[in-house]
Amino acid sequence: MAEFEVIKPRFAELIIGMCHLEKLYSGTRWAEGPVYFADGRYLLFSDIPNNRMLRFEEETGAVSLFRSPSNFTNGHTRDRQGRLVSCEHGTRRVTRTEPDGSITVLADRFEGRRLNSPNDVVVRSDGSIWFTDPPYGILSDYEGFKADSEIGACNVYRLDPDSGALTIVAGDFDKPNGLAFSADETVLYVADSGRSHGADKPHHVRALHVTPQGEVTAQRVFADIEPGIPDGLRLDSEGRLWISAEDGVQCYEPDGTLIGKVLVPEPVANLTFGGPRRNRLFITASSALYAVFLNVRGLQTP
Ligand code: MG
Numbered sequence: 268m269a270e271f272e273v274i275k276p277r278f279a280e281l282i283i284g285m286c287h288l289e290k291l292y293s294g295t296r297w298a299e300g301p302v303y304f305a306d307g308r309y310l311l312f313s314d315i316p317n318n319r320m321l322r323f324e325e326e327t328g329a330v331s332l333f334r335s336p337s338n339f340t341n342g343h344t345r346d347r348q349g350r351l352v353s354c355e356h357g358t359r360r361v362t363r364t365e366p367d368g369s370i371t372v373l374a375d376r377f378e379g380r381r382l383n384s385p386n387d388v389v390v391r392s393d394g395s396i397w398f399t400d401p402p403y404g405i406l407s408d409y410e411g412f413k414a415d416s417e418i419g420a421c422n423v424y425r426l427d428p429d430s431g432a433l434t435i436v437a438g439d440f441d442k443p444n445g446l447a448f449s450a451d452e453t454v455l456y457v458a459d460s461g462r463s464h465g466a467d468k469p470h471h472v473r474a475l476h477v478t479p480q481g482e483v484t485a486q487r488v489f490a491d492i493e494p495g496i497p498d499g500l501r502l503d504s505e506g507r508l509w510i511s512a513e514d515g516v517q518c519y520e521p522d523g524t525l526i527g528k529v530l531v532p533e534p535v536a537n538l539t540f541g542g543p544r545r546n547r548l549f550i551t552a553s554s555a556l557y558a559v560f561l562n563v564r565g566l567q568t569p
Pocket of ligand 1 (some may be wrong): 299342357386387444445498499513536
């Protein structure tokens with residue numbers, strides 16, 4: 268089975284001939300939220316319907332339970348101090364895990380009303396926390412707890428690191444999902460996975476030009492993703508976007524040109540670069556965790 272699809276010849280330079288897509292673990296119901304810890308050489312990821320987080324040890328290949336129940340965590344990232352920041356469907360909040368293991372709630376309400384079910388999160392170099400809030404965790408009891416939306420909208424939020432104030436960055440997404448900053452942090456890429464619940468709904472990634480305070484000064488559709496929907500995404504050191512889709516991970520140049528794909532046999536939810544040199548792409552795809560070494564490095568945040 269082909270493991271890569273080369274659409275533009277320059278994508279071939281990003282492939283290492285002897286490196287193949289490896290299945291590292293199987294047994295998840297819906298794998299999501301990969302986050303890499305170079306200091307411990309492990310990867311954490313969510314298994315949302317099973318209400319648990321798993322830990323993959325890079326040196327031994329072992330996978331163990333990290334947290335269960337996990338409050339149906341979805342996306343994760345690390346903050347400027349290296350602490351784990353998590354989106355929780357079950358408790359409808361964004362949390363931080365402290366070095367001693369205790370959990371601090373960073374955001375659970377907007378103007379007094381509960382969030383829907385925070386999905387994915389990224390931290391800017393100034394410490395501000397940006398996250399998306401679609402309803403996937405409250406649509407059924409499968410990935411959280413079925414409930415009505417109190418806010419009645421699916422927003423992209425910015426959490427101020429000093430005041431703790433939550434403000435809306437964008438309120439016009441159908442189901443905002445994965446997100447990532449450009450290297451200079453002037454562009455915030457946000458996936459809209461609305462098509463998961465309607466064939467005529469959005470399935471694109473938008474590029475929002477944002478001020479550090481979260482004001483959108485301009486925006487455009489970066490790319491329509493086919494097949495399936497975009498969920499998680501990451502940038503590499505050259506500004507290329509690696510975006511999840513039904514057929515694998517798709518690689519786009521900064522101008523929106525699709526140059527190639529890492530083909531994965533299951534729909535992909537999310538991905539992250541890891542390994543000590545950030546040249547290993549970890550992929551959470553439905554029932555399994557995959558990885559492949561590439562001739563690229565993930566973007567190092569400033
Ligand atoms: Mg997601």
